[in-house]
Amino acid sequence: MDGRRMATVGLVLAATAGVVGCTPMSDADRDASASPAPSASVTTSPEPTPDPAAAEKLPLPVDEIPDWAETAVPGSETDGYVGSLSGWLSEPLSAHYMSRFQSLEPGIYQAQIACRGDGTISASSGDLDAEPSPQPTQCTNATIAFDITTTSTGLKVELDLQGEPSIFAVSLRRVA
Structure with missing residues (x-):
């Protein structure tokens, strides 16, 4: 996808997300005028x-x-920045969120999640075709960094909420 098309898709997703609770962004979405940099095609779970x-x-x-x-x-x-996403989760209508960065090369990535609110957000990640992390990162009113290792093309991030509505921001960068 060219930069203009990615930016248009990003703006449409951002506008929709303001209503439903999630805003995925790739590098091109965040700053359409930036010089070419690694980017990832992003798909998200159905809108809650x-x-x-x-x-x-x-x-x-x-x-x-x-x-x-x-x-x-x-x-x-x-x-090493490759993308980010943000939004909000609430039970019972939108307590689960999944985003797939489908074109990222295998490697080691560092994710950073920030969450605010009275709920706990569990963040799981890994290869697209793998089960979620058996011990997800737990975030309650904090900012936490964690590593993700992938062995095949693509990476997924899953977020699950327990408790009160909360907001989140996740950023991914390749470290190796």
């Missing part, structure tokens, strides 16, 4: 049904999540 009552329990308004995410986790200026 919005829950206005849950949105009222979030630590900040839904439309401010993308701005918060830009400062909560490393962005495109970070060495």
